[in-house]
Amino acid sequence: MAAAASTHCELCGAVRLLTFHHLIPRKLHRRPFYRRNHDRAALQAGVHLCRHCHRAVHRFFDEATLAKSYATLAALRAAPELQRHAAWARKQKR
Numbered sequence: 001m002a003a004a005a006s007t008h009c010e011l012c013g014a015v016r017l018l019t020f021h022h023l024i025p026r027k028l029h030r031r032p033f034y035r036r037n038h039d040r041a042a043l044q045a046g047v048h049l050c051r052h053c054h055r056a057v058h059r060f061f062d063e064a065t066l067a068k069s070y071a072t073l074a075a076l077r078a079a080p081e082l083q084r085h086a087a088w089a090r091k092q093k094r
Helices: 032-037 040-044 051-060 063-069 073-078 080-091
Strands: 018-022 046-050
Touching (some): 018 051, 046 051, 051 080, 073 080
Antiparallel strands (some): 018 046
8 A cells, every 4th residue: 555646635635645455355356257357457457545535435344345346436435425425535734
């Protein structure tokens, strides 16, 4: 979870230091289902999130749910739990 340069979080839009979130969690990359149905690029795909949003994603959803239902940025943004969180995170100071 290396920090990237300070720019906009892809979930809440706040300007903060970012971390990389794999859309399909790395813990699942070795499982046959994911190796068969996703190429290497899809397994390595991810988004840059601030620490608040990254923690919220993993707090609200387990790895299997993230891989099956929330494997795109659009799906993450559409989740009601994360919409409420993003509204809160935008208001936080650094």
